[in-house]
Amino acid sequence: MKKAMEVIVQVKFVWGLFFAASVIIYTIINMLLGNTSIELIAVWQLLLLTIVIVFIHYLIFGEFILTDLSIKKKIFIHFPLCYLTILVFINLYGWINITSFNTILTFSGIYLFFYLSIVNSLYLYYKITGEELNAKLAIYKQNKKSSK
Known part of the structure; x- marks a missing residue:
C-alpha cells in the first residue's frame, strides 16, 4: 500500500x-x-x-x-x-497543419529546444543534489567514525 x-x-x-x-x-x-x-x-x-x-x-x-x-x-x-x-x-x-513542411520543421525545432532544455535542467538538478547528498553522507560517515 x-x-x-x-x-x-x-x-x-x-x-x-x-x-x-x-x-x-x-x-x-x-x-x-x-x-x-x-x-x-x-x-x-x-x-x-x-x-x-x-x-x-x-x-x-x-x-x-x-x-x-x-x-x-x-x-x-x-x-x-x-x-x-x-x-x-x-x-x-x-x-497546426502538419501538411506544411515549414510547420513541421518549426514544431520539430521548438520541440527539440524544449526537450533538450528540460533534460539538461533535470541532469544538472540531479547532479547538483546528488553531489550535495554525497558530501553530506561523507561528513556523516566521518563524524560517525570520529565519535567511535
Missing part, C-alpha cells in the same frame, strides 16, 4: 508539472500569436495530452518497466514517443 501511495503522489506531482508547463507554453505561444485568452476546450485538450505524456513517461522512466536500461537509452526511447504523441495530438486538435 505504501508503494502504491508513493507512485500516486509521484504521478500527481509529475502530471502537475507537465500540465503547468503545457499551459504556460500554450499561453506564451498564444500571446505571440496575438490571442489574449485561452479557451476552455484547450485546457481540456492539454489535460488529456499531459495525461498521455505522463503515462509514457512512467512507462519508460518508472520503476516497473525498462528498469535495466541506461538513462541514455530511456531518453532515446522517450524522445520520439513524446514527439509523435504530441504531433498526433496537435494535429487532432487542429493546432
